[in-house]
Structure formats: structure tokens, C-alpha cells
Amino acid sequence: MKIFFGPVRNTPSWSWVGQDIALQFQSWGYDVGFFGALEDIPPSSVCFWIKEPLSAEKAQALYDRRLKIVFLPVDCFHSSEHITACAAFTSACSVIMLHNMNMAPYIDKAKLMAVVHHNKYGVLPRARTPY
DSSP states (O other): OEEEEEOOOSSHHIIIIIHHHHHHHHHTTOEEEEOSSGGGSOTTOEEEEESOOOOHHHHHHHHHTTOEEEEEOTTOOOSHHHHHHTHHHHHHOSEEEESOGGGGGGSOGGGEEEOOOOOTTOOOOOOOOOO
16 A cells, blocks of 8 residues: 655655655655645545645545545644634544644544654754854
8 A cells, every 4th residue: 555645845844744754654665655736646545644734625525535634734723713724624634643732622632643743853053152
């Protein structure tokens, strides 16, 4: 079974989280694919959806295509109203992985999974003060 990751974008969220997680899965022997748009994902697939929630109009396609979506919001939500506005998409997701539990009250508890924020570069050295 192939696991899909995307949508592929030229953003830090994609290269620091989505792509890194996909490559880690690949190193464990999973068959990994990438997508740029919903239409690139074969029906009945499992995919990790990074940051870019679909509009309410397009969210129905997730059900129609029988996709199992693991959603990583990666700082995409800016308010409780924004989360509510994306409810059609989050309702269609199978799992929602949060690194910021402040959003948890707005997410269906049955779909919620807490994860440690991906730290690609580890601890950065402190800047030296000029005095």
C-alpha cells in the first residue's frame, strides 16, 4: 500500500515537516507517493495532508474518493473561527495531529492525536551580544 504526502508546496511547512516525514517513512520501507492536488491521490488511499486544508466545497471529495486523511495543521490555524471555518475539511479527516494543544477544544476528540513539534535543526546557538 502506498502512503501519499502533500500537497507539495515550496514552503517551510512542506520541506521541514511533510517532506521530512515522508522520507522517514520511505527509509522504514513504506511505499511513499507525493501529491500536489486532491486529484493526484488514487481513491481509497491513505495520505498525510500538510497544512493546506481544503475548502468546504472540495472537502466532500475526500468522502467521495474514500480517502483516509491524516492532517497536520502545522500552524495553519490563526483563531478558533478559522478552525470552525475549516470544519468540513477536518470532519472528513481520520486523524488530526496537533503539536499545539491550544487547538484541542476545537477538534473532535476522537480524531485528535498529540505529537511533538518536528525540530529539524535542533537547538540553535544563542547569538552573542555585542557588549
